[in-house]
Amino acid sequence: MSDTAEMDFSYAEILSRMKGALKDEVNKLEGGFCMDNLQAVAEEMARLVQMEISTIPDHVLLDTAEGEYLDRKALDYNETRLEGETDDAFRARIFQKIQNPLTSGNKNHYIYWAKSVPNIGDAKCIPCWNGPGTVKVIVISAQKDVPGEEDLQAVREYIEENRPVGAAVTVAAASPVLINIDVVISMESGFGFEAAKTSIGQYIQEYLNEIAFQEDTPLSYFRIGDRIFNAPGVKDIVSYTINGGTSSIQAQVGEFFKLQEVTVHEAE
Numbered sequence: 001m002s003d004t005a006e007m008d009f010s011y012a013e014i015l016s017r018m019k020g021a022l023k024d025e026v027n028k029l030e031g032g033f034c035m036d037n038l039q040a041v042a043e044e045m046a047r048l049v050q051m052e053i054s055t056i057p058d059h060v061l062l063d064t065a066e067g068e069y070l071d072r073k074a075l076d077y078n079e080t081r082l083e084g085e086t087d088d089a090f091r092a093r094i095f096q097k098i099q100n101p102l103t104s105g106n107k108n109h110y111i112y113w114a115k116s117v118p119n120i121g122d123a124k125c126i127p128c129w130n131g132p133g134t135v136k137v138i139v140i141s142a143q144k145d146v147p148g149e150e151d152l153q154a155v156r157e158y159i160e161e162n163r164p165v166g167a168a169v170t171v172a173a174a175s176p177v178l179i180n181i182d183v184v185i186s187m188e189s190g191f192g193f194e195a196a197k198t199s200i201g202q203y204i205q206e207y208l209n210e211i212a213f214q215e216d217t218p219l220s221y222f223r224i225g226d227r228i229f230n231a232p233g234v235k236d237i238v239s240y241t242i243n244g245g246t247s248s249i250q251a252q253v254g255e256f257f258k259l260q261e262v263t264v265h266e267a268e
Helices: 011-021 033-059 067-077 087-099 107-115 149-162 193-211 221-230
Strands: 120-127 134-141 168-173 175-187 234-242 255-266
Touching (some): 067 087, 087 107, 107 120, 149 168, 175 221, 193 221, 193 234, 193 255, 221 234
Parallel strands (some): 175 255
Antiparallel strands (some): 120 134
């Protein structure tokens, strides 16, 4: 680390260093013309340094950069934003590249190639799925749904352009595990039933989007209950089931949870 990086830029330290740089014959007494000016300059320098430090996370760090600042930061990793790609999705794709080193044709590389195609939200790679030299890539759309054939073909073509010679690649769409939820609630006074029903559906869908395609992450019965309870208009939960049961559900590789229907009843 450089001396500058270790330097204290507080008002007191800036003033002390400025005083130390003065020639011996200069009047350094408090209240004198020289010291009054040094104090004013030191105070302003300390303020400017603090202002600069406070803006660094928002503009420079990958974690917090947004918009054009994120686009510029991405160039450090040889990445450019896909058409229509949000800041969060773009940042996640860059972090995945950083955290999962790419070598010629390894598992991470196939996932990276698939996610480099617009409208692809995530991907899984299964090496040797049908014997040596075979690779299966399973993709989900950016909307956390089954991708269309046009998107699948775009993934096939992109991988074909970049994959090592000799690998037989199969690209397939993620398979939905349909989720039906039946819930009985008591409602907050003054809140409409239809509004409460809509908010419950939205809160559950947000949770399903969060866990979509995450390995070893089941659809948690208790987390579903938590989302229902925290939805606007819900005072309490009387009972609820997921696909007719009261247990968590585990998806297999290449599957994702898709909300089919939420049936809401108001307690009598």
